[in-house]
Amino acid sequence: MAGHPRPLSPHLQIYRRQLTSVLSILHRFTGIGLAVGLLYLVCWLIAAASGLDSFDQLQSFNGSIIGRLLLLGWTVAFFYHLLNGIRHLAWDAGWGFELPAAYKTGYAVLIGTAVLTIVAWAIGYYQMGAF
Amino acid sequence: MADAAPSRKSLRSDIAKARGLGAAKEGVAHWWAQRLTAIALIPLGIWLVASLVCLAGADHAQISQWLSAPFTLGALALTILTAFYHAVLGLQVVVEDYVHTHAAKLTLIILIQFAAFGLATAAIIALLVAAFAG
Numbered sequence: 151m152a153g154h155p156r157p158l159s160p161h162l163q164i165y166r167r168q169l170t171s172v173l174s175i176l177h178r179f180t181g182i183g184l185a186v187g188l189l190y191l192v193c194w195l196i197a198a199a200s201g202l203d204s205f206d207q208l209q210s211f212n213g214s215i216i217g218r219l220l221l222l223g224w225t226v227a228f229f230y231h232l233l234n235g236i237r238h239l240a241w242d243a244g245w246g247f248e249l250p251a252a253y254k255t256g257y258a259v260l261i262g263t264a265v266l267t268i269v270a271w272a273i274g275y276y277q278m279g280a281f
Numbered sequence: 282m283a284d285a286a287p288s289r290k291s292l293r294s295d296i297a298k299a300r301g302l303g304a305a306k307e308g309v310a311h312w313w314a315q316r317l318t319a320i321a322l323i324p325l326g327i328w329l330v331a332s333l334v335c336l337a338g339a340d341h342a343q344i345s346q347w348l349s350a351p352f353t354l355g356a357l358a359l360t361i362l363t364a365f366y367h368a369v370l371g372l373q374v375v376v377e378d379y380v381h382t383h384a385a386k387l388t389l390i391i392l393i394q395f396a397a398f399g400l401a402t403a404a405i406i407a408l409l410v411a412a413f414a415g
Contacts, residue, residue, distance in 0.1 A: 178375060185368040191361070192404040198344050199410035205341045228330055235319050242316060270334050278338035 180227035187224040318367035325360040
């Protein structure tokens with residue numbers, strides 16, 4: 151049992167990249183990012199509860215370049231994690247495990263993420279009267 | 282584990298000896314809870330993001346009005362609690378996979394769980410304050 155130490159998890163540096171493995175690690179990265187986003191959502195709620203001044207401060211940060219980039223990142227992460235999560239649930243149910251299906255659904259997740267992100271931001275800007 | 286030929290002197294069955302030795306231990310409950318919260322978060326997450334998108338550019342009065350609707354209050358509380366539960370389960374797996382010293386692993390998992398409970402409580406209180414006192 152106690153031989154030389156073996157690698158305990160997939161080593162991202164030496165593992166040959168392919169669509170399926172990249173999507174897999176992206177699921178983790180977006181999950182971690184969304185946990186941070188959840189923290190930010192709590193801050194937003196606390197600001198809303200603390201009254202007008204603190205809320206306006208947070209809203210103006212949301213409107214800044216950094217704020218918008220963060221919100222864009224969380225939008226991408228949300229839609230990716232949502233769609234790829236559904237892909238994972240389908241796998242759990244035993245569907246889509248064959249390699250061609252795994253690639254097809256993988257590309258579908260990427261395209262879906264892009265489309266949903268663009269739609270969400272278009273609606274958001276429309277709400278703010280941008281067009 | 283070293284002797285290849287199994288000695289039959291022990292009264293314990295093979296399954297009794299093997300149980301609890303693997304990496305997973307009580308993994309089924311974790312796996313199942315992760316899937317259940319994932320399924321719940323499909324409608325809840327879509328609702329939250331759609332709501333936030335529709336509230337883009339809203340002022341404090343509009344947000345307070347949205348927060349004080351009973352449906353918003355219930356759905357948001359449910360979403361936040363489920364999301365924190367799901368986040369704890371997911372982050373725990375990441376820590377288990379990539380942190381290899383036992384002490385650091387345990388410390389991180391405990392910190393994540395404490396933080397999640399604290400933040401979820403803060404979120405619920407903020408929700409109630411914003412809805413009823415805002």
